[in-house]
Amino acid sequence: xxxxxxxxxxxxxxxxxxxxxxxxxxxxxxxxxxxxxxxxxxxxxxxxxxxxxxxxxxxxxxxxxxxxxxxxxxxxxxxxxxxxxxxxxxxxxxxxxxxxxxxxxxxxxxxxxxxxxxxxxxxxxxxxxxxxxxxxxxxxxxxxxxxxxxxxxxxxxxxxxxxxxxxxxxxxxxxxxxxxxxxxxxxxxxxxxxxxxxxxxxxxxxxxxxxxxxxxxxxxxxxxxxxxxxxxxxxxxxxxxxxxxxxxxxx
Ligand SMILES: Nc1ncnc2c1ncn2[C@@H]1O[C@H](COP(=O)(O)OP(=O)(O)OP(=O)(O)O)[C@@H](O)[C@H]1O
Numbered sequence: 001x002x003x004x005x006x007x008x009x010x011x012x013x014x015x016x017x018x019x020x021x022x023x024x025x026x027x028x029x030x031x032x033x034x035x036x037x038x039x040x041x042x043x044x045x046x047x048x049x050x051x052x053x054x055x056x057x058x059x060x061x062x063x064x065x066x067x068x069x070x071x072x073x074x075x076x077x078x079x080x081x082x083x084x085x086x087x088x089x090x091x092x093x094x095x096x097x098x099x100x101x102x103x104x105x106x107x108x109x110x111x112x113x114x115x116x117x118x119x120x121x122x123x124x125x126x127x128x129x130x131x132x133x134x135x136x137x138x139x140x141x142x143x144x145x146x147x148x149x150x151x152x153x154x155x156x157x158x159x160x161x162x163x164x165x166x167x168x169x170x171x172x173x174x175x176x177x178x179x180x181x182x183x184x185x186x187x188x189x190x191x192x193x194x195x196x197x198x199x200x201x202x203x204x205x206x207x208x209x210x211x212x213x214x215x216x217x218x219x220x221x222x223x224x225x226x227x228x229x230x231x232x233x234x235x236x237x238x239x240x241x242x243x244x245x246x247x248x249x250x251x
Contacts (some may be wrong), residue, residue, distance in 0.1 A: 004029035004201070005169055007015030007143050010060030012046050016172070022225040024060070033195050033202040035212035038222035039245050044205040047222070048173050051203070052084045053077060064168065073151040081136070087172040087199070091154040093161075099138065102146055103129040103161050125164070132160040135197065136190060152183035159190060163198055170195070172204040177212065184208065188215040209241065215228075 005028040012021040020043045021036045028125050030033060048054035051062055053069060062157045063203055069080050093102050133139050136156040146154060154173060162170055172191060176184035188204075192215045196203045206212050213233035221229030221236070221244035229240045 004065070006061070006063040007051070008051060008061040008063065008121050010047070010057055010062065012043070012050055012055060012058050013149055019058070020225050021050065021057075022205050025229060026220065026230070028201050028203065029202050031195055031199055032217040033192050033204060033215060034218040034220060035216035036203065036220045036222060037207070037209055037244060040207075043225040044065060044222055045140035045173055047217065048171050048203065048205050051171060052081055052086060054086075054097045055121075077090050079225070082165050083168040085120075085165060085170040087155070087162050088168065089174040089177045090185045091151075091158045091178075093146040096145060098143050099149070099157050100126075100129055100142040100144055101135065102157055103132065103164055105161070106171075119213055128164060129160070132163055135194065136160045150183075151179050155183075156190065159187075159194065163194065163200070166198075167200055170200050170202045172202060174205050174207065177207060184211060191215070226236045 005026075007024055010021055010024040013019045024047060036047060038044050040210060046055055050070075053062075053072070055214045057070055060070065064080065064083065067080065069077070072080050081241055094105065097105070104125060119147040130139070130142065133142055136159055138156055138160075141149065141153065142158075146157060149157065155178075158175075159172075168192075175191070176187050179187060188211050190205065191202055196198070204212075204216065213236060217232060219229065219231065219233050219236050220227055221240060223244050223246070228243045229236060
């Protein structure tokens, strides 16, 4: 990725005068996985969603490779969004469609009949979908319906789909929160491996601090809409956690 992502003076208030994000400034210029941690309601999802404009920023800039995404509308916004993959907590798969169709829909849009992809999608896309299914450990599941998969398998499909468009950036909004602890570890392992293999920076919003420290090269700690820690996991000390999560009585 040349240039990377720069966030400048980003603020968001869903209700005028009550900011949820306050003047966020961040730069992501390398690959690797960055975790955003912080208490519930502190603005982590809002920050992730302002990056791909699922949420409209109130002010500020989101520069991807130098292009500000905030003023974009219509086709220009759709084109810019294609460069940002998104993985959701609840997977957001089309449940009644086959795994392969879910992947290909990440590329071209919705195709209603399961066999249609064979004829309608370019061979290159089909080859990439199979390669990604392999990469996420589901090579034999191409024809299974999404609703027949476990949560962990669904999230793997969600990750593969997000990578179909060869994004310049991958966002993951609480990708492990719906999973059991072991599966959560596997999904974080996968995200870390793919960040390297696919050469894509990943920003993940995550509640589990231990998982964040184990798998992420950079931790961003938020408290009440502001960044209060930004550094590598080995620098994240108990006093930082107190700053992020408030008092010590919960520890
Ligand atoms: N669409 C919305 N309209 C109004 N307020 C919202 C909306 N979305 C989020 N909020 C509020 O903004 C604040 C931040 O929410 P956000 O979901 O970004 O926090 P979070 O840190 O991701 O929380 P969690 O860890 O619980 O998901 C919360 O007070 C929330 O109630």
